[in-house]
Amino acid sequence: MVHMSVLQMSISAAVLILTIVIIRSFTIHKLPKITFVILWAVVLFCLLILFSIPLFNAALQIAGSVFTITTVWVIGVLAFAFFFGGTHFRYRREYCASLPVDCDTAHKWLKEQELMRSLQIRQSDRIKLPLTYGILKPVILLPKTTDWQNEISLHYVLTHELVHIKHFDIIIKWLLVLALCIHWFNPLVWVMYVFANRDIELSCDEAVVKVFEGRLNPAYALAIMRLEEKEAAPMFNIQSFDRCTFEYCRKFLKEDEKTIGICRDCAEIRVLGYSKMFRFRSIIGGVIIGFVFLFAPFLNQVLGLSIWPFDSIVSIGFIGVIPLIILCYLLPFARKVKLETIMGYFQQKLDSRGEDIGSLALGIQPDSARGRFGASPDVYGRVGITVIELFASFISGPFFFVYGIYKYRQLTAYIKGYRS
């Protein structure tokens, strides 16, 4: 029973991740953030080395047969690898076409740094936020619109990026992507992906604040730091953690708000939205789950037991769980698209009124006519959002059935605590 061993592996990984998530939620403000980065590295090691070998073995053993779960898995791995790789190379091409920086402050700073690798600072008019790319020859890429005269903010931004380079964060991020591609079917690996990326940023901030300790107000430092900077490797950065990305809110989050990932004012609005969505999606979710479990044995008969290698009870579980997992994980995709599109749209509106907090902090004046990489969400974008939302509502029912209740309760508790 090769499948069972793979399933068991995945379950043990899930338990490990879940344990860390629980520990993390209790101790996030007490322990140095680097602790969690190390913990995630341990999980990554397990996922990539201990748990992946049986997966590949299983793939090889069943390579001969026509259609199995393994085939689905391989297709999934290839699809995700293609998705992440493709996006990366598309962006990377833009980054390579960057120009040298003509700024004395930056050059002076660069000379002061000691790094074994050759470090460059370049600028581009195709990006809006600072980022870093390259492992052996790291490059700090700054937007053309950076305020080159503002020495303090420039130093902060550069130091933040340098810490990423020194910690080799890109490698961890790439390994996370790799683990995600191999274990794409495991919901908790996705959870890990989100949390680990966030912890990398938090631990980076921690290091930067230490560098500047005593020299400047840490709150101010954080405000600048918390410009969602993007690294070249992972394209799936969920941005909603450091800054409230609920609709148009661009507030930087306070420490206690970060745990929820949403500012207090927006939480209230979101709860209103949730209660409606909650009912709708739970009903659909219940229907889907009920349908799958009621009809699973019937489906199995139709499919023929020769194709399905399990006995009936296991296969009921499998038929129930697998579509559930697959469907659930379409939701983050849809939400990501929605977030990006909405953010782009409101960013334009804010830009035109010059009210973007993030940009003000860095002295960036985003070019509203352009949008990132020329993609400006317009009417099509908004129609797209509606379609995606509708689609997401239908497919994310089961996911919401589990996650929605948790989030809803968390938010209501949050607001209650705030009011009292």
Added chain:
Amino acid sequence: MKLFDAELKIMEILWKEGDLTAKYIAEILNKQIGWSKTTTYTMIKRCIDKGAIERREPNFICHPLVTINDAREYETTELINKMYNGAADQLVASMLGSQLLSKEEIERLKQVIRDLE
């Protein structure tokens, strides 16, 4: 036509030196700003797709279709529309007011206006 910085970099060389082979442009840019050959070719291709450069054979000779004046005019119009609500005279007025122009430059402008009349 909107030209991004990377594309402008290639156009600048063509405006300065006239028609050049893609290979030569790649060499210049590699020395000047450290672009790899692939990067330069990608950007040249993008310019061709946009209609800013025409590819001529043999040897992949690049011929600029957009002049420096076209590019300047586009950027100026953008600026006027964005910051001055489309009123070009206000741009000139604000430049005169902010002492960006030297006395000689102002004299030259006066001459340009006189010539127009």
